[in-house]
Amino acid sequence: MRLRTALTTAVVTAAAATALTAPAASAATATCQEKDLRVTAGPGGSQNTARISVVNEGGRACAVDRIPTVTFRGLDGSAQPVPPSTSGPYVLSPGEHGYAAVRTAAPGTTEGHVVRSLSVAADPAHYGVTFAASAVGMADGIRVWEPVTTLWHASPGTADRALSAGTG
Numbered sequence: 001m002r003l004r005t006a007l008t009t010a011v012v013t014a015a016a017a018t019a020l021t022a023p024a025a026s027a028a029t030a031t032c033q034e035k036d037l038r039v040t041a042g043p044g045g046s047q048n049t050a051r052i053s054v055v056n057e058g059g060r061a062c063a064v065d066r067i068p069t070v071t072f073r074g075l076d077g078s079a080q081p082v083p084p085s086t087s088g089p090y091v092l093s094p095g096e097h098g099y100a101a102v103r104t105a106a107p108g109t110t111e112g113h114v115v116r117s118l119s120v121a122a123d124p125a126h127y128g129v130t131f132a133a134s135a136v137g138m139a140d141g142i143r144v145w146e147p148v149t150t151l152w153h154a155s156p157g158t159a160d161r162a163l164s165a166g167t168g
Contacts (some may be wrong), residue, residue: 032062043137052135056092063089082157105145112145
């Protein structure tokens with residue numbers, strides 16, 4: 001179950017602005033089947049960041065949740081979206097990619113837990129794919145302390161900038 005936070009007026013405004021830039025789903029757009037998606041993860045631009053992506057390998061447009069579900073082995077809950085957002089559709093045309101970035105604990109932090117893997121699902125109804133800490137550039141383990149994730153974006157650079165700005 002994804003943890004939710006209370007939304008203030010400012011956050012609602014920021015989330016609405018983000019929603020305006022996300023692809024809209026039509027009533028005819030079905031939820032993506034997990035078998036039609038390829039989810040990948042790798043090192044991010046900094047020591048405590050991972051980049052994730054999803055590609056629609058199916059033959060028709062479909063929708064995933066606009067918030068990737070990122071969980072950490074042995075821990076309850078998932079990475080929280082920045083800015084705090086609610087679920088909604090993110091449409092992927094055939095062959096189209098979505099990109100997000102995940103930030104865990106700052107380098108040198110001793111708070112939190114160290115885990116050996118993280119799992120990513122493009123939709124909370126999917127099982128997702130598990131990646132070893134070394135696959136995301138954290139060979140000594142993933143230190144988890146208040147992890148956050150961006151929403152899906154059209155490019156890796158946009159996801160990185162959103163994470164840096166804390167704007168989803």
